[in-house]
Amino acid sequence: MTTTTRDMQGLMKDAGVDPALVDAIVPDRPLLDQGIDSVDFPAIAVAVEKKYGVNMADADAAKLKTLNDLVALSTVSERAEALRRLAAEPWRMPEQGPFSVGFYTPADGPGVARLFYTVYGDGYPIDTFYLPERLSEEHRAGRIRSVVARIPDGQVVSQVALYRSSPPNPGLYENGLGLTLPSFRSSLAFGRCNQLLLTLPGSEGIDAIFGEAVCNHVVTQKLSLRAGALETALEPALMPARAYEAEQSAEGRVGCVMCFKVYRDVRRPLCLPSCYDGQLRFMLEGLGVDRELIPGDERLPAGAGRLDTVRFAHAGVARCAVQAAGEDLPSLLATLEAELRQEGYAVLQCFVPLGASWGGAVAGALARAGFFLGGLLPVWFGEDGLLLLKLFVDPEFDSMKMYSA
Numbered sequence: 521m522t523t524t525t526r527d528m529q530g531l532m533k534d535a536g537v538d539p540a541l542v543d544a545i546v547p548d549r550p551l552l553d554q555g556i557d558s559v560d561f562p563a564i565a566v567a568v569e570k571k572y573g574v575n576m577a578d579a580d581a582a583k584l585k586t587l588n589d590l591v592a593l594s595t596v597s598e599r600a601e602a603l604r605r606l607a608a609e610p611w612r613m614p615e616q617g618p619f620s621v622g623f624y625t626p627a628d629g630p631g632v633a634r635l636f637y638t639v640y641g642d643g644y645p646i647d648t649f650y651l652p653e654r655l656s657e658e659h660r661a662g663r664i665r666s667v668v669a670r671i672p673d674g675q676v677v678s679q680v681a682l683y684r685s686s687p688p689n690p691g692l693y694e695n696g697l698g699l700t701l702p703s704f705r706s707s708l709a710f711g712r713c714n715q716l717l718l719t720l721p722g723s724e725g726i727d728a729i730f731g732e733a734v735c736n737h738v739v740t741q742k743l744s745l746r747a748g749a750l751e752t753a754l755e756p757a758l759m760p761a762r763a764y765e766a767e768q769s770a771e772g773r774v775g776c777v778m779c780f781k782v783y784r785d786v787r788r789p790l791c792l793p794s795c796y797d798g799q800l801r802f803m804l805e806g807l808g809v810d811r812e813l814i815p816g817d818e819r820l821p822a823g824a825g826r827l828d829t830v831r832f833a834h835a836g837v838a839r840c841a842v843q844a845a846g847e848d849l850p851s852l853l854a855t856l857e858a859e860l861r862q863e864g865y866a867v868l869q870c871f872v873p874l875g876a877s878w879g880g881a882v883a884g885a886l887a888r889a890g891f892f893l894g895g896l897l898p899v900w901f902g903e904d905g906l907l908l909l910k911l912f913v914d915p916e917f918d919s920m921k922m923y924s925a
Contacts, residue, residue, distance in 0.1 A: 528590050535567040536560075547587040548829055564590070572597040583863075592833065602650040606637045613638075614671055616703050619678075621712045624666035626656040631676030632668065639699045643762035645835035649697070658683070662725070666697070667717045669709035677701045678709035680717050682729060686830070686839055686871075689902045691727035691784075695747075698740060718747060722783035728899050729783075732776040736764065738923035741777055749779035751924065752803050753895025753907050756915035757867055760835050773866060773913065775920050780898045785809050790904050791816045791874040793883035796893055800906075803896040811904070816880010825849035829856060836866035841901075845878040850885055857910065866913040869894070875903025883908065 525547050532542045537560045545554050551561070568590060584590055611634065624632075629652025636649040648654050648664075658664040669678040680698035684690060695717075700710045721729050731749060733740040745751075757773040764770035790811040792800055804811065825846030831838045838860050842849070853870070860868055870891060872882050886908045887893075894907030 525587055525591055528587060531567050531571055532560075532564055535563040537564065545587050547591075550585045551587065552585070568593060588830075592831075598654075599647045599650055602633065602647075603637070603642045606633060606650065607642075609634075611638075613701065613703050614673075614675055614677065616707055617671060619669045619671050619704070619707070619709050621667060621669050621709070621716055623716075624659055624664075624668055624679075624681075626652075626659075627674065628666075628668050628670070628676055629653065629655050631670070631674065632666070632679055635676050635679060635699060635701060638701060640763050643760065643764070643834075645760060645763065645832050645837075665693070665717070665720055665724075665726075667713040669700075669704070669713050677704040678713050680710065680713045682717060682720060682726060687730075687897075687900045688841065689728075689899055691725055691902075692899050693721070693726050693729050695729045695731040695744070695749075696740075698743075714743065714747075721781070727784040728781065730778055730780040730897075732758065732778055734759065735775045735777060735920040735922060736770040738921050741779075741923040744777075744779040745924070747781065749781040750806055751777050751779050752807070753778035753897060755867075755869070755894060755907075756909070756917065756920070757911055757913055758835075758837060760866075763835075772916050772919065775915065775917075777922070778895060778897070778907075780807070782807065782809055782898055785899065787812060788903055789814050789875055791877050791879040793874075793880040793906070794818065795884050795887050796906070799893060800896055807898060809898060814877055816883065817877045818881060818884065820845055820847045820849060820881045820885055821878060822847055825852055827852055827856065831860075831865075833863075836864065837869065838865055838867070839869045839871065841871040842873065842882050845882050849882065850889055853886070853889060861912055866911065868910045868912070870908045870910075871897070871900065872906040872908060873901045873903055874906055875901065879906065 529542045533539050541555045584593060632655060633650050633652050636644050648658060659666065664681055664683040666679055666681040668676045671677055678700040682693040682695055683697065685694040698710060720726055731744045732755065733744050754777055756775040758776045759774040761770060761772050764774060787810040791814050793816040823846045825848050826844040827840045828843050829838060829840040840856065857868060870886055872879050883906055891908040891910050894909045897905035897907055
């Protein structure tokens with residue numbers, strides 16, 4: 521079963537931590553800043569070890585700073601067990617032959633896990649696709665809508681999905697997770713899956729879609745553009761090299777192009793930061809969205825800023841969304857950057873809301889702190905967003921394969 525923040529809070533209470541204190545914990549804030557003391561923390565660590573069968577060295581325990589960190593640790597244990605099982609199971613690549621296409625059912629879970637393991641080995645950064653039970657939970661909740669191609673014995677040979685990922689906007693789904701067994705890549709399996717999947721946008725709460733098309737080849741970029749999406753952002757060095765070791769399809773980290781298509785929209789305000797005014801006006805062309813352009817503030821407001829940060833340790837990527845602007849925002853980002861560099865991360869992505877004028881001040885502050893423009897993210901927050909990046913590795917721009925209609 522998937523471990524949630526609520527599950528972890530229950531475990532903390534069972535370990536003897538004050539229930540009122542546990543219920544008030546903010547998942548992404550350091551526990552030691554929220555009343556968890558030197559007595560509580562060792563008790564929590566022991567409970568986590570016992571519950572999830574992990575052995576934590578003192579150095580590992582010291583890295584568990586937030587409730588989210590504890591949840592992530594339990595997930596690592598689940599992932600490791602799933603990968604051991606996949607490695608031990610006897611399996612042989614099926615030959616190309618007849619297939620049928622349909623929407624995902626729970627019976628497809630093990631086949632999807634096998635497909636991801638065959639294509640990516642143990643290097644795919646998102647745990648869900650190695651864990652059939654969790655994958656089915658995500659489908660039941662409507663957070664993933666997948667189409668699969670099955671052969672007569674039930675094995676899954678291709679799949680593609682719409683799914684909720686990083687955007688806070690629940691009506692914006694990512695179009696991706698498209699992969700096919702090598703023996704079926706000359707068939708129509710993937711094309712038929714994608715054709716059925718794209719009957720969903722514009723209904724069932726899917727107001728817009730976007731894709732992160734990889735740049736170690738141009739196939740998914742072509743598919744995105746042919747579906748009517750438009751490139752609006754670039755994510756250099758997003759995917760770890762180990763995700764491509766099984767098929768030896770990339771020598772280093774792999775970048776992505778972000779493409780968006782909005783199916784249902786309303787007129788919205790869009791802040792234009794002075795430092796990126798021309799670039800954003802250019803990116804808006806052809807998107808087919810109606811925006812009221814407003815000038816951005818030049819100075820950060822007084823008060824405290826707030827970041828919501830998610831770390832993808834397997835990928836070496838951290839994503840932070842600016843929840844509130846404040847004069848301390850540069851120092852918050854500097855602290856986060858120092859932690860990420862120390863822990864060997866490769867990429868820091870920052871998502872800035874552009875529905876209010878303070879977005880301009882935030883963009884300016886990040887530009888002065890060394891972040892560079894990734895691009896425009898339509899309806900990312902409900903309102904539009906801005907992607908700003910800082911890289912701690914060589915992005916290897918020369919190796920990126922780009923396609924544009």
